[in-house]
Amino acid sequence: MKFENTLRFARLQDKKDPLRKYRDQFLFPKHNRREAVYFTGNSLGLQPSTVSKYIQQELDDWAKFGVEGHFYARKPWMPYHEQFAKPVAKIVGAKPSEVVVMNHLTVNLHLLMVSFYRPTKKRFKIICEAKAFPSDQYALQSQVKFHGLNPKDAIVEVAQRKGEYAIREEDIISAIEKNKNELALVLFGGVNYYSGQVFDMKMIAAAGHKAGAIVGFDLAHAAGNIKINLHDWNVDFACWCSYKYLNSGPGNVAGLFVHEKHHKEKNIPRFAGWWGHDKASRFKMEKNFVPLQTAEAWQISNAPVISMAAHKASVDIFDEVGMNALVTKSKQLTSYLEFIIEDINAQVNNKKFYLEIITPKERGCQLSIVAHGQGKGLFNKLMSKGVIPDWREPNVIRCAPVPLYNSFEDIFRFGQILEAAL
Numbered sequence: 001m002k003f004e005n006t007l008r009f010a011r012l013q014d015k016k017d018p019l020r021k022y023r024d025q026f027l028f029p030k031h032n033r034r035e036a037v038y039f040t041g042n043s044l045g046l047q048p049s050t051v052s053k054y055i056q057q058e059l060d061d062w063a064k065f066g067v068e069g070h071f072y073a074r075k076p077w078m079p080y081h082e083q084f085a086k087p088v089a090k091i092v093g094a095k096p097s098e099v100v101v102m103n104h105l106t107v108n109l110h111l112l113m114v115s116f117y118r119p120t121k122k123r124f125k126i127i128c129e130a131k132a133f134p135s136d137q138y139a140l141q142s143q144v145k146f147h148g149l150n151p152k153d154a155i156v157e158v159a160q161r162k163g164e165y166a167i168r169e170e171d172i173i174s175a176i177e178k179n180k181n182e183l184a185l186v187l188f189g190g191v192n193y194y195s196g197q198v199f200d201m202k203m204i205a206a207a208g209h210k211a212g213a214i215v216g217f218d219l220a221h222a223a224g225n226i227k228i229n230l231h232d233w234n235v236d237f238a239c240w241c242s243y244k245y246l247n248s249g250p251g252n253v254a255g256l257f258v259h260e261k262h263h264k265e266k267n268i269p270r271f272a273g274w275w276g277h278d279k280a281s282r283f284k285m286e287k288n289f290v291p292l293q294t295a296e297a298w299q300i301s302n303a304p305v306i307s308m309a310a311h312k313a314s315v316d317i318f319d320e321v322g323m324n325a326l327v328t329k330s331k332q333l334t335s336y337l338e339f340i341i342e343d344i345n346a347q348v349n350n351k352k353f354y355l356e357i358i359t360p361k362e363r364g365c366q367l368s369i370v371a372h373g374q375g376k377g378l379f380n381k382l383m384s385k386g387v388i389p390d391w392r393e394p395n396v397i398r399c400a401p402v403p404l405y406n407s408f409e410d411i412f413r414f415g416q417i418l419e420a421a422l
């Protein structure tokens with residue numbers, strides 16, 4: 001598509017956009033009584049306008065039925081989490097039996113590592129990306145220490161080469177091959193939170209398996225953003241949060257994937273709770289844990305229904321739209337943002353003050369931008385003019401035009417404000 005930096009062009013694209021009606025299903029923060037240019041769906045997605053109705057329904061059923069709501073609520077609470085299996089499986093490319101919605105992201109990562117990081121004297125290393133999200137780094141370090149090992153010996157980070165922002169695939173492969181005799185686990189993000197780089201999960205899974213390791217992914221920045229096929233890629237496990245692209249509200253419930261090949265493993269270590277126990281005998285309240293033969297076996301507690309109602313409101317929208325349509329629009333929007341930024345660079349034409357997009361072509365909707373010669377002042381100016389991107393130390397502005405609710409006009413407006421700010 002040939003882009004133009006004009007309001008007319010942007011509005012024309014919005015008119016042609018088959019997903020344009022979804023914008024009206026989200027609540028935008030306002031700036032001077034106008035909708036802000038919200039580019040932070042990679043951090044906290046906007047609220048679907050149906051959320052309050054979904055939550056109110058559970059509050060009403062709680063008032064009406066009390067404890068009996070577990071059976072008689074319109075969406076009975078006892079199997080409440082089960083309604084997520086199909087739509088969430090579609091988002092991450094899994095079988096419904098391979099996913100479960102529970103807890104929070106880092107909690108789930110820990111629970112999965114209990115099962116899938118089982119270091120031996122010989123195989124004890126974890127390969128991960130350098131500059132992984134800090135919570136993931138802390139999780140890895142503490143798991144390694146929990147097994148009596150030293151993170152310095154056990155954690156191998158694959159870093160960007162000097163002067164580069166993306167991690168090269170060949171460097172990931174060569175790190176795996178180099179450490180293959182000692183490798184227990186490969187744990188990568190699906191999309192790096194800082195640079196927006198999408199990792200080739202299929203390739204990493206194949207390389208990790210070839211080396212005899214387990215392979216898992218943190219999909220915080222991938223779920224609802226890019227096409228994922230966890231089952232077909234033979235990924236062992238994955239986890240994600242629901243508050244970014246999945247628009248389910250601050251700190252809301254997270255998700256977890258365990259490939260079906262692990263469901264029947266008898267001696268897999270696992271921290272257990274009653275919601276992972278066989279459903280037929282759960283309420284016999286007997287002594288011994290009998291795990292379900294699905295990802296639900298990793299579930300520990302009963303579902304937090306009221307907050308999960310917000311997740312349901314959002315997942316219903318994803319189910320209606322589908323990832324294919326979202327990704328198609330996402331590519332157009334992000335390419336338009338890239339075009340606008342390059343157009344501004346050309347107009348400003350200053351070697352000291354320019355915007356460098358550090359996100360590689362392997363990307364979802366996020367572009368990470370280094371504003372050379374500008375610093376945080378530029379970010380503050382954008383915020384004061386009604387643009388909401390986010391700032392990551394030491395010098396990156398992240399912008400994520402989200403296909404469910406952002407428009408071409410948002411991007412055009414962003415360009416105008418950015419150019420004026422420069």
Ligand SMILES: Cc1ncc(COP(=O)(O)O)c(C=O)c1O
Binds near residue numbers: 105133135
């Ligand atoms: C990649 C990644 N991992 C982990 C986390 C931490 O998530 P939580 O606080 O939900 O455990 C985040 C949060 O933004 C993240 O982006």
